[in-house]
Amino acid sequence: MSADVDLDHVTIRFGDFTAVQDAHLGIKGGEFFSFLGPSGCGKTTILRAVSGFLEPTEGDVRIGGQSMRGIGPNKRPTALIFQNLALFPLMSVADNIAFGLEVRGVGKAERRKRADELLDLIALQGQGDKKVSELSGGQKQRVAIARALAVEPEVLLLDEPLSALDLKLRQHMRTELRAIQQRVGITFIYITHDQGEALTMSDRIAVMSQGVIQQVGTGADVYENSQTSFVASFVGENNPFVGRITAVDSNYAVVESTFGPLRGRNLSGLRTGDQAMLFVRPESLSYLNGGTVPENTIQSTVVNSEFEGSFFSVFLQGEGSKSIVMSMTNSGDLPAFEQGAAATVGFQADRAVVLPVGEVADE
């Protein structure tokens, strides 16, 4: 069984400090939903409000349409996986997994049977009698998931569960988590500051900054149609150009930047005279020396270039020492980017977005 989770204008304050500001969104049953944001933006706080460890100062959390106000974490149909896993070190692996069942008064034999089934699910057959300390990082991870799944929650909450693992294992666990979610079919609410994790696993993502939910959408949506300067700069790499809008036509706007007029999609209805930021992604830039000239061109010099295997990153410097990143797929016939050489680059207007001036995430 999976349940919808609704945040209904949730605001959470600690004294004078507002950790979450008017979060309002609906998560559908069976969805893999991620909260993505930098450290300290309020992700854990939201998760604790859903799991019941704290009550929203204002607004309401609803699970399966039911208000959760006044309902403690031990009474909610949620299970939480902690950032440090919080396995019980003095219990065996099987006892850890079956703890939720023990609490519910399930008999010993039945508990063991369920634990063994779950050990199968996480590919740790026959390891139920081990101590937790005898497991590897990735195995502990999976035991934590099994322990949470054992109580058959309608919603599984995961607080940066992969952050303690090394890169290889992290990537492996991404696939595994996604597979487990599809097998059990319950709602997953996943918290991370790693955009790669959020983009690869989630059905939808909420991007947060300083307690405010900036945008909710699919990975592609958040990436392609960023609605705020924070989202545009935090999710993936982006090149911002600041300037005043000089012209607006149907869905496009022209920003008068230090490189001259640049045209991009006007997603938030900005008007002539507004200060704005135009964002263009490194892979949307193309190298124009000698080729066709698109509507937006930028004159720059090459600072250096990095070979990354499947693609090339070229660091350019333009007017006013502004740095620009361009990435090109490694097609085999790339020009040599000599340091100090002049480079003309350009982009299609529909590959750029024009947004109101706002917070820019620093990498």
Next chain:
Amino acid sequence: MTGFFRRNGIVISTYLLLAVFVWVAIMIVLPQAYMLDFSFRFNLPPGKIGGPEDVYTLKNYRYLLFGRPGDEAMFNVLHLTVFLRTIIASIFVTLINFAICYPIAYYIAQVAKGGQARALILILILPFWVNEILRAFAFRILFGTSGVINAFLQTFGIIDQPIDFIRADIALYAGLSYAYILLMVFPLYNAIESLDHNQVEAARDLGSPWWRIHWRVVMPHAKPGIASGCTLVFMLTAGALAAPQILGGPSSFWFTQIIYRWFNTGGNWPQGAAYAIVLLLACLIFVLTVMRLFKVSLGEIAK
């Protein structure tokens, strides 16, 4: 050994070894060995010590069990009762102590915020700046027939006649429970403090009621602390003298009081030594039983 000398230098090494030796030998082993030796000897006048009559005997131990030869009772009922009562009452006091201290220690270690925790610890420590005897007399004032508690109960009409808490030994048990409370709180606090609070939350999140969280997560983690606190409190309670002397009712004898009398007014050191050794053995058995029960080693207790 040579490594030890090389690391610390000859002077410091010699000092350390000597200090440890002096501590162990002179403060612990020697006096106890003397006591043990005493307990197997006759109580002779100084002139006869070392003489032909100065031989080993089990008489002092026999006396605790059977009394004087020729007494009509089979056993030394009076002293054996006091001994058993002391042991049982000490176990009881230890349990009360644990019941009082565990919630306090848990609260300070896991619930209270920084400043609040420090304030609570201070409140616990401060009364112990007053010495033991004064504290015991304060309890007398509290529990006396015309004491604070009786006065309070009478003014509010809860009782008509004052209750004799001293005769009922309530004052004694309260005083003993309070006397060593710190020795229970701190080992418990230390042990509980090292528990990752996420484990408590994880248990709660998995649906556990509060008592099961304590039974399955907190107490197993705090086991060494519990064992350490319980053994300390038990031994000190069983060996307490001031509190029973001051707060005990006329009927109640604490075993230490009997030992004290043998040494002091009785002038029979060998007899006192035998009684003291028996108490020591009882304490050791208690400690070993608790360690077996809790499956902890001496090293863990000392943590």
